[in-house]
Amino acid sequence: MNIAFFTDSYHPYVSGVVNSIDRFKKELERQGHRVYIFAPAYPAVEREEGVFRFLSLPVVVQKDFRLAIPLSRKLIPVMKNLDLDIIHTHTPFLMGRLARYGARKLGLPLVFTFHTLYDKYLHYVPVAGGVITPFLNYYLREYCNSCNMVIAPSTYVKQELEKQGLEVPVTAVSTGIDLTPFKDIDEEGLKYLRKSYNIEEEEKILIFVSRLGEEKNPLFLLKAYHRLIDKYGLRPRLLIVGDGPEREKLETYCQKNGLMEQVIFTGKRKYEEVVQLYKMSSLFVFPSKTETQGLVTLEAMAGGLPVVAVNAAGSSTMVEHGVDGFLVEEDADEFARAVYEILINEILYNEMKKNALKKAEELSIEKMAGRLLAVYNEAGRRELAGKAL
Numbered sequence: 001m002n003i004a005f006f007t008d009s010y011h012p013y014v015s016g017v018v019n020s021i022d023r024f025k026k027e028l029e030r031q032g033h034r035v036y037i038f039a040p041a042y043p044a045v046e047r048e049e050g051v052f053r054f055l056s057l058p059v060v061v062q063k064d065f066r067l068a069i070p071l072s073r074k075l076i077p078v079m080k081n082l083d084l085d086i087i088h089t090h091t092p093f094l095m096g097r098l099a100r101y102g103a104r105k106l107g108l109p110l111v112f113t114f115h116t117l118y119d120k121y122l123h124y125v126p127v128a129g130g131v132i133t134p135f136l137n138y139y140l141r142e143y144c145n146s147c148n149m150v151i152a153p154s155t156y157v158k159q160e161l162e163k164q165g166l167e168v169p170v171t172a173v174s175t176g177i178d179l180t181p182f183k184d185i186d187e188e189g190l191k192y193l194r195k196s197y198n199i200e201e202e203e204k205i206l207i208f209v210s211r212l213g214e215e216k217n218p219l220f221l222l223k224a225y226h227r228l229i230d231k232y233g234l235r236p237r238l239l240i241v242g243d244g245p246e247r248e249k250l251e252t253y254c255q256k257n258g259l260m261e262q263v264i265f266t267g268k269r270k271y272e273e274v275v276q277l278y279k280m281s282s283l284f285v286f287p288s289k290t291e292t293q294g295l296v297t298l299e300a301m302a303g304g305l306p307v308v309a310v311n312a313a314g315s316s317t318m319v320e321h322g323v324d325g326f327l328v329e330e331d332a333d334e335f336a337r338a339v340y341e342i343l344i345n346e347i348l349y350n351e352m353k354k355n356a357l358k359k360a361e362e363l364s365i366e367k368m369a370g371r372l373l374a375v376y377n378e379a380g381r382r383e384l385a386g387k388a389l
Contacts, residue, residue, distance in 0.1 A: 001028075001033045001034070001085045001086065001373070001376065002033070002034045002036070002082055002083050002084045002085050003028065003033060003034065003035045003036070003084070003085065003086055003087075003088060003376070004035075004036050004038060004079065004082065004084050004086070004087045004088065004099070004102075005021055005024075005025065005035060005036065005037050005038065005088050005089075005090060006038045006039075006087065006088070006089040006090065006091065006095045006096060006098060006099035007021055007037065007038070007039050007089070007090040007091055007095055008039075008040065008067070008068060008090075008091040008093055008094055008095050008096070009039070009040070009065065009091075010037060010039035010040065010051075011042075011045070012042055012045060013042070013064060013065055013066070014211070014268060015211065016115070016175075016291075016293070016295050016296075017090055017091075017115045017116070019175070019295055020090070020113075020115065020153070020175040020295065021037070021090060023175055023176065023177070023178060023365050024175070024176075024365070024368075024369060024372060025037070026178070026365075027176075027178070027365045027366060027368075027369040028369055028372075028373075031369060031373075033373075034050075035050070036050050036051075036052065036082055036084075037050060037051040037052065038052045038054070038095060038098070038099070039051065039052070039053060039054070039068070039095065040053065040054055040056035040066045040067065040068035040095070041053035041054060041055055041056050041066075041068075042056070042066060052078065054068040054069060054070060054071075054072060054095070055068070055069045055071075056068045056069060057069065062245070067094060068094050068095050069094075070094045070095055070097060070098040075098065075101075075102060076102065076105050076106070079102050079106060080106065084106070084108055085108070085376075085380070086108060086109050086110075086111060086376050086379060086380065087099050087102060087103045087108050087109070087110050087111070088110075088111045088112075088113070088376075089110065089111070089112050089113075089147075090112075090113050090115060091115075092112060092114075092139070092140055092143040092144070096112065096143065100143075100146055100147075107383070107387070108383070109148045109149075109376070109379040109380045109382065109383035110146070110147045110148055110379070110383075111147060111148060111149045111150075111151060111375060111376065111379050112143070112144060112147045112149075112150050112151065113150075113151040113152075113153065113173075114140075114144070114150055114151065114152055114153070114157055114161060114292070115153060115292055116292060117157070117160075117290050117292055117313065118136060118140065137164070140164075141164050141165075141166065144161070144164075144166050144168060144170075145166060145167045145168055147168055148168065148379040148380075148382045148383050148386075149168060149169055149170075149171065149375055149378060149379040149382065150166065150168055150169070150170045150171075151170075151171055151172075151173050151372075151375060152170055152171070152172045152173075152292070153172070153173070153174055153175060153292045153293035153314065154172060154174060154292055154293045154294075154314045154317045154318065155172045155317045156292070156313055156314050156316055156317045157172070157292045157293075157313075157314065158170050158171070158172040169378070169382075171371075171375050171378075173368055173371045173372050173375060174293055174298070174363050174368055175293060175295050175298075175365070175368060176298075176363050176364055176365035176366070176367060176368030176369065177295075177298050177299060177302050177360055177363060177364060177365055178364075178365045179302055179360060179361070179364055179365075181271075181272065181275045182275060182278075182279070182302045182303055182360075185279060186276075189276065190276065190279060190280050193276055193277070193280055194280060197237075197239075197264055197266075199237050199264075199280075203236065203237055204234075204236035204237070204282040204283070204343055205236055205237050205238075205239060205280060205281040205282050205283075206225070206236050206237070206238045206239065206281065206282065206283050206284075206285050206339065207238075207239040207241065207277060207278065207281035207283070207284055207285070207300070207305070208221055208238070208239065208240050208241065208242075208284070208285050208286065208287075209241040209242060209274060209277075209278075209284075209296045209299070209300070210241075210242050210286075210288065210296060211242050211243070211244045212240070212242050212243055212244030212245065212246040212247045212250065213244045213245060213246060214245070214246055215288070215289075215290045216244075216246075216287070216288045216290070217287040217288050217289055217310065217330075218240070218246055218250055218287065219246065219249065219250060219253065220287045220310075220330060220332065220335075221285060221287040221335075222250060222253050222254065222257075222259070222263070223332045224285075224287070224332040224333075224335035224336045224339075225238050225259070225262075225263070225285075225336070226257055226259065226332075227332045227333055227335075227336040228336040228339055228340060229259075229262070231333065231336060232336055232337070232340040234339070234340055234343060234344075235262060236282065236283075236339075236343065237262055237263075237264060238259075238262060238263045238264065238285075239264050239266060239277060239281065240263060240264065240265050240266065241266045241269055241274060241277060242266075242267070242268060243267050243268045247265065250265070251265060274299070275299070275303065278299060278300055278302070278303030278305060279303050279304070281300075281303070281305060282305070282343065283305055283306055283307070283308065283339060283342060283343065284296075284297065284300035284301075284305040284306070284307045284308070284325075285307075285308050285309075285335075285339065286307060286308070286309040286310070286315060287309070287310050287330075287335070288309075288310065288312075288313070288315065289310055289312040289313060289330065290312075290313055291312075291313050291314035291315055291318075292313065292314045293314040293317075293318065294309070294313075294314045294315050294318045297309065297315060297318045297319065298318060298359070298360060298363055300356075301324060301356035301357065301359050301360045302357070302360035304353050304356060304357050305353070305356060306324060306325045306342055306349060306352035306353055306356055307319050307324060307325030307326075307356070308325055308326050308328065308335060308338045308339050308342065309325065309326075309327055309328075310327075310328065310329070310330050310335070311327035311328055311329060312330070315327065318359075320355070320359070323352070323355050324352050324355040324356040324358075324359050325342075325352060325356070326338040326341070326342065
């Protein structure tokens with residue numbers, strides 16, 4: 001198959017959507033397919049084979065993100081020349097509208113992955129974010145219904161979309177994970193990594209990997225961590241891996257509450273190092289309430305980590321309560337208690353670790369790519385059936 005991915009975000013921007021695109025592209029091409037990317041241009045980014053960039057503008061409220069200008073007289077000739085079989089858009093907005101235009105002009109099936117609970121991000125809209133909600137929901141429903149198939153990254157999102165009364169089929173396909181980087185364990189390398197972060201060999205480590213935005217709920221995590229120390233007497237180190245607009249507020253909280261020695265802000269790290277940080281850690285902690293899937297949760301499980309997460313959105317379908325982690329309400333004391341119970345109970349910890357690894361195996365990228373191809377084939381059949389009417 002020749003496949004076109006359309007997206008409003010791509011390298012060098014880092015996000016769960018970009019990670020999902022990367023993983024599926026790599027696996028689909030490993031299986032003999034060809035994937036082309038249509039994405040915004042970024043300053044000083046070199047040209048890449050198979051990646052088609054569009055002029056873009058910076059976003060005032062999120063400086064590392066750019067908005068594509070989805071205009072190009074060359075689009076249709078380029079798409080024709082690629083001999084595409086299907087168009088898969090990862091956005092319903094600027095590049096998503098361009099994807100729909102291209103699909104209609106060329107008579108190709110169109111698939112859309114509903115990666116994001118968009119209404120949870122309206123705090124980034126400076127004025128009247130709440131007023132936009134009904135219009136946003138109407139637009140999203142209309143866009144979904146203009147596609148042949150809609151993909152949800154989790155059963156939770158599938159259920160939420162079906163409540164909207166969509167007229168097209170919705171199929172759950174998780175992004176999946178490449179297990180290869182997690183197979184090799186370099187004990188000496190892990191010891192060196194601990195030393196570089198000034199973490200003693202016997203110290204337990206909690207790890208949180210995410211963009212540091214308000215929607216990820218990182219301040220709540222620090223409050224729960226503070227509670228873990230004050231009430232339960234545990235002092236594991238906390239690694240906060242990632243960057244974003246909330247980082248300054250988080251560091252200020254740590255300074256005011258005497259946590260700077262315990263909490264380590266690593267900033268953005270290459271994926272290879274993040275994998276090593278998972279392997280070095282003891283437990284994954286995830287406070288986000290807006291995840292559609294929680295890809296980092298699956299990564300943590302591949303690293304053998306049990307999970308404590310807020311019982312919301314995608315986390316509720318990724319984590320099996322009492323099996324590979326705990327799902328708790330957004331209550332700092334409850335969150336801290338769950339972390340405490342796992343860390344002090346070696347039998348429970350080892351059982352959850354085993355089950356986390358099993359979950360990662362079940363959601364490997366190889367298996368998920370197979371499901372994605374099945375969606376493509378069904379979308380193609382639906383497009384042909386529509387033409388026959």
